[in-house]
Every structure is written in C-alpha cells, then in structure tokens.
Amino acid sequence: MNDLVLSGQKKIAWAKRFMPVLTEIEKDFVEKQVFSGLKITVCIHLEAKTACFVKMLKNTGAIVTATGCNPLSTQDDVCEALRADGIRVCAKHGVSMEEYERHLEESLSDGPDLILDDGGDLTDIIHHKMPHLADNLIGGTEETTTGVNRLKNLAQKGEIKYPIIAANDAMMKFLFDNRYGTGQSVWDGINRTTNLVVAGKTVVIAGYGWCGRGAALRAKGLGAKVIITEIDEIKAIEAVMDGHTVMKMDDAAKLGDIFVTLTGCKDVITKEHFNVMKNGAVMANAGHFDVEINKNDLLSLSVSHEETRQNIETYALKNGNEIHLLAEGRLVNLAAGDGHPAEIMDMSFSVQALALRYLKEHKDELLPGMHYLPEEINRKIAKIKLQSLGAGLDELSPEQKSYYFCE
Numbered sequence: 001m002n003d004l005v006l007s008g009q010k011k012i013a014w015a016k017r018f019m020p021v022l023t024e025i026e027k028d029f030v031e032k033q034v035f036s037g038l039k040i041t042v043c044i045h046l047e048a049k050t051a052c053f054v055k056m057l058k059n060t061g062a063i064v065t066a067t068g069c070n071p072l073s074t075q076d077d078v079c080e081a082l083r084a085d086g087i088r089v090c091a092k093h094g095v096s097m098e099e100y101e102r103h104l105e106e107s108l109s110d111g112p113d114l115i116l117d118d119g120g121d122l123t124d125i126i127h128h129k130m131p132h133l134a135d136n137l138i139g140g141t142e143e144t145t146t147g148v149n150r151l152k153n154l155a156q157k158g159e160i161k162y163p164i165i166a167a168n169d170a171m172m173k174f175l176f177d178n179r180y181g182t183g184q185s186v187w188d189g190i191n192r193t194t195n196l197v198v199a200g201k202t203v204v205i206a207g208y209g210w211c212g213r214g215a216a217l218r219a220k221g222l223g224a225k226v227i228i229t230e231i232d233e234i235k236a237i238e239a240v241m242d243g244h245t246v247m248k249m250d251d252a253a254k255l256g257d258i259f260v261t262l263t264g265c266k267d268v269i270t271k272e273h274f275n276v277m278k279n280g281a282v283m284a285n286a287g288h289f290d291v292e293i294n295k296n297d298l299l300s301l302s303v304s305h306e307e308t309r310q311n312i313e314t315y316a317l318k319n320g321n322e323i324h325l326l327a328e329g330r331l332v333n334l335a336a337g338d339g340h341p342a343e344i345m346d347m348s349f350s351v352q353a354l355a356l357r358y359l360k361e362h363k364d365e366l367l368p369g370m371h372y373l374p375e376e377i378n379r380k381i382a383k384i385k386l387q388s389l390g391a392g393l394d395e396l397s398p399e400q401k402s403y404y405f406c407e
Contacts, residue, residue: 008081011048011338012055018342019052020388021350021381029060034357036061041112043104043122044143045073046091047338049345051082053352058087067107069118070288071095072327073339101125108133114356115140116167119288120147127154127161134161139359139366141167141352145178145209146264146288148370155370163366165355167348170373172381174210177348181340183214185333186260186286187222193311193326194282199223204256206249207263208235211286215260216244227252229268249273259283260332261292271297279321284332293325350381 068074068091253273
C-alpha cells in the first residue's frame with residue numbers, strides 16, 4: 001500500500017468516527033442493498049467526508065463514480081484511497097478548468113441512474129451538452145445554494161429534464177451545513193492560511209444568507225467588528241438586529257481589514273473597491289464559484305503579484321498598497337483546509353442519502369422539475385443526531401396534543 005492511499009484511508013477513518021447519523025442510515029441501507037445495481041455519479045468536494053458517503057453508497061450495492069466539484073478542494077490522497085476500494089474516480093487536485101470539465105464529462109460517460117451535484121455543473125452538462133443522458137436518469141440532487149439558483153433559472157424556463165431534489169433547501173442541510181459548517185470552516189481556512197489575528201479587525205462579509213450569517217457569527221465571536229453588505233432589505237435588517245453594521249461595499253471597502261464573499265454572484269468586489277482598500281487588506285471567497293472577486297480588475301491595477309505564502313497571492317497595486325488574495329479567489333474553506341467539520345457533513349450527507357432513496361422509491365410519481373425533501377425525512381435525521389448526542393426530547397401528552405393542535 002502506497003503512502004498516498006494510507007494517508008487518504010486515515011483521513012476517511014477519522015471522519016467516519018464523527019458521522020453517527022450516516023453510519024446508522026448505512027446499516028439499514030446495506031442490509032436492504034437499497035441501491036443494488038444502480039449507477040450513481042457523485043460530484044461533491046472530494047475530501048474525507050465525501051469519501052465516507054461514497055463508500056456508503058458502494059456498500060449499499062451501487063456502482064459509484066466520484067468526481068470533484070472544484071479542482072482546488074480535491075484531495076489526491078482521498079481519491080487514491082477510494083480507487084483502492086474499487087471506486088471509479090475522475091478527479092485530480094489543481095487541474096485546469098478544461099481538465100476539470102473533462103473529468104465531469106468522463107464521470108457521466110457510463111450513463112448514471114442517479115446523480116448528486118454540488119454547484120450545478122453536472123446538471124448543466126446533462127442539459128446542454130449530453131441531453132441524451134436525461135432519458136435514463138431516475139433523478140438527481142443539488143447540494144448548494146448556487147446550484148439551486150441555477151436550477152431555479154432552468155425551472156422558470158421549464159427546461160428541467162428529470163426530477164431533482166433541492167437537497168440544499170432541506171432544513172437539516174442549510175440550517176447546519178451552511179450556517180455552522182461554512183461559518184466555522186471559512187475562519188479555519190483564513191486563520192490557517194494567514195496566521196493573523198481576527199480580534200480587533202474590521203471584517204466585511206458580503207452576503208447575509210445562511211453562509212454569511214454563520215461567517216459573521218464566528219467573526220464576531222473571534223472579536224472582530226463586522227460589516228455586512230447585502231442587496232436584500234430583509235436580510236440586511238436581520239443583520240442589523242444581529243448587531244452588525246450594514247452598508248454598501250463602496251463604503252465598506254474603505255474600512256475592512258478582511259473581506260469574505262459569500263453571495264454566489266459575480267463582481268462583488270471590483271476595481272473601484274480595490275483602489276480604496278487599506279494597505280494589507282485580505283480577501284477571501286467562500287462562494288461556490290471563483291467569480292465574486294474580480295481578479296482581472298485586480299491584475300489591471302497591479303504592478304506585480306506573487307505567492308507570498310502558501311495559498312496567498314499578494315498584489316502590489318499602482319497606488320503603493322498591497323492586497324492579499326487567499327486561495328486564488330476559490331473556496332478558501334476548502335482550498336486551505338479540510339472543509340466543513342465531519343459532525344456537520346454527517347447531517348448533509350444523510351440528507352443526500354435519504355433524498356436518493358426517495359427518488360428511487362417515487363420514480364414513477366415524480367415529474368421532471370425541482371422537488372423538496374419531505375419534512376419527515378428532516379425530522380428523522382434530527383432525531384438520530386439528537387440520540388447520538390445523548391440529548392433528550394420532550395413529548396406531548398394526549399391532553400397537551402389536544403390543546404396544542406386545537407383538536
């Protein structure tokens with residue numbers, strides 16, 4: 001056994017220790033061989049927690065192909081450990097976008113029955129480059145807010161070709177993965193990469209969705225002054241009520257020491273913002289795609305740039321200031337660390353597992369389009385998680401139920 005395989009296996013074994021919900025679901029799925037003979041393509045960040053999930057699918061009888069949804073988050077040792085277990089892997093860390101797209105297409109070449117997508121790239125390929133694959137698909141799931149937004153765009157045009165469950169919109173996913181997972185892992189990535197203190201600094205969080213809420217909460221807990229930039233009035237007033245300052249990026253750019261983008265939109269930080277930033281400002285993107293910080297604008301304002309520390313590109317601007325960009329503008333929490341904690345991804349992958357079973361069991365009923373996970377599935381995951389934590393749950397007596405539900 002080579003060192004790369006051993007390294008990956010150790011990472012996977014460590015993560016599995018902290019995923020009790022997925023382990024409990026796996027016992028039932030393995031006994032019943034729930035996905036026996038089905039071809040499943042998984043396109044999620046290829047690291048240890050994802051590997052636990054992929055191995056689970058294989059153990060339940062599926063023929064699994066794994067690919068990564070971002071070249072910078074792919075961990076080669078985890079990929080080798082999966083290959084050693086007989087799982088087909090189409091991914092490699094740090095490849096070009098052309099190679100990345102080739103890996104995605106390769107992962108679909110066997111014509112899957114089910115797909116799991118993270119960001120919507122597989123879905124986009126099936127709808128626009130390989131539409132014949134839709135004929136064989138039972139359905140798919142989508143893991144992220146960005147991917148769900150892309151699905152909504154397809155849905156508005158009536159173009160979705162098969163049933164897709166918006167797994168990201170399941171409460172046991174977004175309430176925990178987005179808020180507590182991203183909230184912690186973003187700062188894990190920033191702190192490991194920079195080795196700088198957060199306390200006393202001004203942190204600008206672009207976007208106050210669930211991921212933005214989590215990142216702002218942790219920044220505040222680390223002692224930062226937090227500024228939120230938002231386009232949505234309701235989210236903005238929520239940020240104010242949570243104790244943060246809300247302003248336009250045009251104004252925040254002058255004040256921030258650390259900037260984190262979590263909007264899913266392009267050109268959130270651009271030329272006019274770079275020009276007024278403080279000397280030494282740090283920028284990091286935690287949105288799914290590398291488009292939120294306009295790197296072309298940054299290059300046009302720079303006289304030089306270099307890697308000054310692993311995963312940090314320092315740009316020397318024409319105005320004499322330096323600006324530091326983490327992880328080349330790609331997902332800082334995954335490029336500079338191991339992503340979300342295993343305890344959080346335990347719930348997210350349990351959502352995915354049960355969503356896949358739901359698609360299989362209801363394949364004759366579900367029409368092409370976007371669907372949502374039934375509430376009872378969310379509650380099942382929550383109950384197993386609570387039990388694993390040793391937490392107790394009160395129950396209503398018959399009299400209380402009659403009063404509470406006005407029977």
